[in-house]
Amino acid sequence: GENVEQHPSTLSVQEGDSAVIKCTYSDSASNYFPWYKQELGKRPQLIIDIRSNVGEKKDQRIAVTLNKTAKHFSLHITETQPEDSAVYFCAASSNNDMRFGAGTRLTVKP
């Protein structure tokens, strides 16, 4: 089955700086790559996703890039704010089997 690795496990940045989280996957058949944000005690919620026929997608301060050849994808958050502090999960989906990375705890210091 699919295996998703996520780095780093923790990330601390100063407010206004950029944050980058990277994921790799193993199954070349994976074709859907979502990113979820989970605040403390809450459910995970989708923040952005990308499909295998697209190399980059942007939504305001958030962008995701995908390199299918290298089997890796990344989340970029620019101009970070304290409310961006949360755990972020990447995922890769193949044949409806969606596997998640272990998560990155992002802390944005004011």
Place this chain on the structure above:
Amino acid sequence: DAGITQSPRHKVTETGTPVTLRCHQTENHRYMYWYRQDPGHGLRLIHYSYGVKDTDKGEVSDGYSVSRSKTEDFLLTLESATSSQTSVYFCATQRDRDEKLFFGSGTQLSVL
């Protein structure tokens, strides 16, 4: 969020007892999932369903069974709970393949 209700929200049980968690959705989504969340492991897929009476195993299915007799309900059963099954359990639904997941609020299960 899609109308997803998990019950119970919290449960404490003893080793060896059976436990059933319920997920109810009002969105008529075809696909439903059960994940467990543990520190350092992210979300791990237990079982999923792609229609009424159609289910399949995920990566951590040992010790768990599921049933889906109606589109709106997906039950997760721990046949004989063990302490290693102490976790937060999330149900999720999906309208179609390779689309976003909608998560329920989670069930905190403690097995003593």
